[in-house]
Amino acid sequence: SQQGEEDPQALSIQEGENATMNCSYKTSINNLQWYRQNSGRGLVHLILIRSNEREKHSGRLRVTLDTSKKSSSLLITASRAADTASYFCATFAGANSKLTFGKGITLSVRP
Amino acid sequence: EADIYQTPRYLVIGTGKKITLECSQTMGHDKMYWYQQDPGMELHLIHYSYGVNSTEKGDLSSESTVSRIRTEHFPLTLESARPSHTSQYLCASLPAGGYNEQFFGPGTRLTVL
Numbered sequence: 001s002q003q004g005e006e007d008p009q010a011l012s013i014q015e016g017e018n019a020t021m022n023c024s025y026k027t028s029i030n031n032l033q034w035y036r037q038n039s040g041r042g043l044v045h046l047i048l049i050r051s052n053e054r055e056k057h058s059g060r061l062r063v064t065l066d067t068s069k070k071s072s073s074l075l076i077t078a079s080r081a082a083d084t085a086s087y088f089c090a091t092f093a094g095a096n097s098k099l100t101f102g103k104g105i106t107l108s109v110r111p
Numbered sequence: 112e113a114d115i116y117q118t119p120r121y122l123v124i125g126t127g128k129k130i131t132l133e134c135s136q137t138m139g140h141d142k143m144y145w146y147q148q149d150p151g152m153e154l155h156l157i158h159y160s161y162g163v164n165s166t167e168k169g170d171l172s173s174e175s176t177v178s179r180i181r182t183e184h185f186p187l188t189l190e191s192a193r194p195s196h197t198s199q200y201l202c203a204s205l206p207a208g209g210y211n212e213q214f215f216g217p218g219t220r221l222t223v224l
Contacts, residue, residue, distance in 0.1 A: 033212060037152075042117075042201055042215035086152055090213075098144070098159065098169070099213055104152040 005102050006089055012108040019076040021105045023089030024069075030094045032065055034074050037086045037104070046087075047074075081111045114138050117202050117216035124192055125224050132187045132219045134202030142205040143185040144213065147171060147198050154201065160185055192223045 007022040023032070031050045035043040049056045049065045049072065056063050062075040076083055086106050090099045115136040124130060134143070145158040146169075156169030160179040174196070175189050185204075189196055199220050203213040 035215075040199075040218070040220070042217045043203075043213075044215070045212035048212060088152075088154070098156055101146075101154040104154075106152070 006087070006105045008105060009103070010106045010108075012110065013079055014110050015079060015081055017079055019079050019083070019107055019109070021074045021076075021087055021089075021107070023072045023074070023102055025072075025089075025091045025100075026070065027091075027093065029067075029091045030097075031092045032063075032072050033090045033092065033099070034061075034063060034072075035088045035090060035101075037088065039085075043088065076107075079107075079109045081109050083107060084109045115202065115204055115214050115216040117200075117219050119219060120217060121220050121222075123222045123224065126191075126193055128192050128223075130189050130192055130221070132200055132202075132221070134185045134187070134216055135183050136185075136204045136214070136216075137183060138204065138206070138214065139182060140204035140214070141182065141207040143179070144203040144205070145169070145175075145177060145185070145187050146201040146203065147173065148201055148218075149198060158187065192221075194223045197221060197223050 005024050033048045034046045037043045047058045047063050049063050060077045065072045086104045088104045090101045118133045141162045143160045146154045147157050148154050155171035157173040158177040160166050166177050201218045202216040205213050
């Protein structure tokens with residue numbers, strides 16, 4: 001079964017608004033990662049947060065991790081039409097383990 | 112931009128044909144992965160490798176096979192393609208000791224008629 005489950009499945013917002021995407025997982029992790037996929041392309045790594053971290057920033061991205069609730073959120077501030085893509089969370093349990101991906105969230109940013 | 116390449120990008124073939132999807136990376140990464148992505152976006156790990164001569168089946172059963180004769184090359188082969196194999200196939204790699212990001216290729220979209 002999938003480790004990560006994103007919420008919502010689809011999100012449509014106006015340019016300039018903030019987009020918040022959530023991810024829940026089931027087992028202990030070493031780190032949690034967020035990826036982006038433009039239509040018909042491969043995934044691109046956005047940000048990684050380790051299990052001993054609670055919050056991390058990268059440009060307009062902010063990710064939080066709550067290991068007690070086994071959940072993470074990705075916030076994209078001041079969204080742009082170019083942020084339109086699918087976003088995946090993925091969990092990594094440790095050495096020689098595999099990344100386990102959620103089902104993805106489709107984000108549409110209207111100009 | 113990651114140095115991981117997949118060819119072809121698009122492939123349309125008839126049922127029963129043998130196909131090989133190529134994946135190459137120039138980063139010297141030990142670990143490589145093949146994912147199958149269905150139209151609903153979900154990614155399923157079908158094969159992975161921890162290094163030369165190492166191959167393992169992933170979480171989703173697949174009729175495809177893989178080989179890892181060279182570090183940089185991880186091809187996926189379907190001996191007899193069927194319409195149920197129609198999907199997007201993504202290759203990824205991870206450096207040794209990898210607790211970090213996977214690097215993905217652009218994908219191969221396979222359509223079997």
